[in-house]
Amino acid sequence: MPNTSRHDRLAAAIDARRDDLIALTQDLIRIPTVNPPGEAYLEICEYVQRRLAKSGYTTQLVRAEGTPGDSDRYPRWNLVARREGGGRGDTVHFNSHHDVVETGSGWTFDPFGAELKDGRIYGRGTCDMKGGLASSIIAAEAFAEVFPQFDGAIEISATADEETGGFGGVAYLAKQGFFTPERVQHVIIPEPLNKERICLGHRGVWWAEIETKGRIAHGSMPFLGDSAIRHMGAVIARMEDELFPALAQRTTAMPVVPPQARQSTLNINSLHGGQPEPEDGFDGFPAPVVAHSARMIIDRRYLIEESPEAVRQEMIDLLETVKSERPEFRYEVRDLWTIPPTMTAKDSPVVTAVASAISSVLGLAPEYVVSPGTYDQKHIDRIGRMHNCIAYGPGILDLAHQPDEYVGVDDMLDAAKVMALTLDALVGQGRVQ
Numbered sequence: 273m274p275n276t277s278r279h280d281r282l283a284a285a286i287d288a289r290r291d292d293l294i295a296l297t298q299d300l301i302r303i304p305t306v307n308p309p310g311e312a313y314l315e316i317c318e319y320v321q322r323r324l325a326k327s328g329y330t331t332q333l334v335r336a337e338g339t340p341g342d343s344d345r346y347p348r349w350n351l352v353a354r355r356e357g358g359g360r361g362d363t364v365h366f367n368s369h370h371d372v373v374e375t376g377s378g379w380t381f382d383p384f385g386a387e388l389k390d391g392r393i394y395g396r397g398t399c400d401m402k403g404g405l406a407s408s409i410i411a412a413e414a415f416a417e418v419f420p421q422f423d424g425a426i427e428i429s430a431t432a433d434e435e436t437g438g439f440g441g442v443a444y445l446a447k448q449g450f451f452t453p454e455r456v457q458h459v460i461i462p463e464p465l466n467k468e469r470i471c472l473g474h475r476g477v478w479w480a481e482i483e484t485k486g487r488i489a490h491g492s493m494p495f496l497g498d499s500a501i502r503h504m505g506a507v508i509a510r511m512e513d514e515l516f517p518a519l520a521q522r523t524t525a526m527p528v529v530p531p532q533a534r535q536s537t538l539n540i541n542s543l544h545g546g547q548p549e550p551e552d553g554f555d556g557f558p559a560p561v562v563a564h565s566a567r568m569i570i571d572r573r574y575l576i577e578e579s580p581e582a583v584r585q586e587m588i589d590l591l592e593t594v595k596s597e598r599p600e601f602r603y604e605v606r607d608l609w610t611i612p613p614t615m616t617a618k619d620s621p622v623v624t625a626v627a628s629a630i631s632s633v634l635g636l637a638p639e640y641v642v643s644p645g646t647y648d649q650k651h652i653d654r655i656g657r658m659h660n661c662i663a664y665g666p667g668i669l670d671l672a673h674q675p676d677e678y679v680g681v682d683d684m685l686d687a688a689k690v691m692a693l694t695l696d697a698l699v700g701q702g703r704v705q
């Protein structure tokens with residue numbers, strides 16, 4: 273258990289920053305970093321850079337040149353900041369993405385107004401995840417004020433493009449060596465998972481395109497051709513009869529939230545067969561032809577108990593079964609991308625530090641969860657080879673990407689206290705004799 277007086281000093285330093293935390297969050301929200309296309313990335317990186325430079329950080333602006341979406345009009349900018357303590361020790365890194373999704377409709381607040389009302393700040397990105405970024409900055413500043421000679425280093429990054437895969441953000445930085453276990457020993461990603469939860473990782477992903485092939489003929493004489501759409505229909509029927517029920521049966525040790533996602537899932541993202549959709553403005557009739565091609569994009573999310581090879585093979589087996597029943601059936605499977613599942617062990621140093629900080633600040637046992645979808649941990653895990661990584665942040669998960677998204681000021685303060693106590697556990701000066 274943390275020493276009470278250290279806890280109290282850190283908590284008091286964070287409470288004293290309440291107005292600062294609100295103003296910082298509001299400033300971040302008012303920079304509309306909408307992605308796609310990736311607006312105002314340099315502006316937000318420079319804002320965070322100015323802030324952290326004043327707090328004794330060495331800062332680095334990194335443009336992910338040549339990554340998807342990067343252009344002179346929409347450069348993919350990232351900020352990495354580092355502050356050394358007074359002694360040797362580990363490095364703790366807080367990584368937040370600075371991009372937000374489009375606003376969509378249904379707002380009653382100005383999405384970039386950052387209005388404070390009844391203890392909540394409203395706006396796009398408040399919950400996902402500028403509130404988390406602000407909390408980590410306040411936590412690190414308060415910690416360094418109370419214990420300026422801490423043992424080790426603190427890093428804070430604001431990175432691009434998480435909402436579109438993170439290739440111009442954490443993936444790029446990981447390739448540049450920013451997340452190796454030699455450089456960074458603990459990573460916390462303040463994504464909005466609720467302040468009493470520790471997110472250990474995420475399920476795996478396999479995206480692929482399945483194409484069924486046929487033979488074109490006149491639509492009035494379909495017996496002279498071979499319909500790729502009917503073949504695809506047979507594939508979907510087989511999925512309905514066998515694959516979906518089988519996936520629903522698969523259980524896992526991963527504590528995925530929501531619980532409905534605690535199984536393997538398959539989504540058919542899109543389906544197209546036959547002639548292309550007519551261009552806008554064309555109001556003529558389609559031609560009578562038998563479809564020679566049908567394509568489906570699948571989004572398969574899988575569990576730590578499954579291997580990527582087995583996940584792929586299961587789909588191939590299904591297609592082969594259909595093939596054995598339909599004489600002219602031909603198909604092709606094109607892999608689009610794949611990310612293995614990841615789950616940080618509960619006894620990892622960053623997990624135990626955050627868990628005891630949650631107990632200490634909130635007076636309750638943490639809930640351990642796994643995300644149904646991926647986030648930037650995938651790149652830190654796979655490219656960076658850094659496995660002592662979790663997501664922990666103040667926002668309420670269900671509010672992400674919604675209209676009237678908000679973050680609670682008290683939730684941010686609590687999360688900042690958890691982060692500061694975590695820093696004390698991992699790099700606190702004089703803690704380990």
Ligand SMILES: [Zn+2]
Nearest residue numbers: 400401434463
């Ligand atoms: Zn996010």
